[in-house]
């Protein structure tokens with residue numbers, strides 16, 4: 001059987017900043033004796049990542065001596081490259097996208113994943129004159145629904161892109177990933193709860209269940225401020241007539257901040273997060 005981590009042409013390795021895609025990168029480095037020529041490791045920063053995520057991306061780069069390209073969305077559907085020192089930390093790329101769109105992403109229309117993560121990497125690679133390439137995505141064997149979507153549409157609608165899921169091909173599960181990290185001299189400084197990193201990706205991502213977001217707001221109420229500001233800014237926009245929410249059926253972020261003072265359990269603690277491309 002072909003080694004799913006072997007690279008033999010132009011390849012973008014999508015690094016979400018989580019443990020799973022970092023493990024995928026490590027496996028690629030093992031299978032190829034380092035990062036092969038023609039391969040790029042790409043981290044797309046939304047500006048709403050936990051600081052620990054940015055530190056982890058940088059540490060993987062330094063510990064494994066592997067260059068990484070940090071990209072960010074720029075207003076006008078452009079992209080820029082940054083690094084650990086210059087990366088946005090106040091939600092600037094995400095806010096620029098919302099200003100461009102003049103509406104908010106939501107569970108049914110997840111354009112933030114598409115624009116901030118997928119297309120920012122694509123735009124960067126096009127600036128490097130890439131035409132066709134493989135894209136390695138950190139999806140595991142225990143995420144069959146996400147994997148099936150990728151396998152059903154390898155291009156994901158992007159010209160020249162062939163998406164691959166080597167971890168799933170190799171039968172890697174979350175337990176394999178966590179076991180790997182327990183043995184490493186460094187790790188992502190975010191807790192694992194029931195196999196999940198609830199602080200991962202954008203801090204209060206609307207795809208996280210309400211109970212999880214409420215818990216994150218209780219832990220640090222200031223996390224809600226940016227999300228409240230985005231909802232408020234569009235609610236006052238003349239172009240928005242039916243209100244602006246990241247989740248139309250759920251509470252606004254301002255309401256969630258108000259609920260955070262209450263000790264009542266208002267939301268289903270067992271509700272699963274909605275899957276998206278943004279990764280672990």
Ligand code: SF4
Nearest residue numbers: 112113201202205278
């Ligand atoms: S983590 Fe959530 S809010 Fe952030 S880009 Fe992905 S889907 Fe959008």
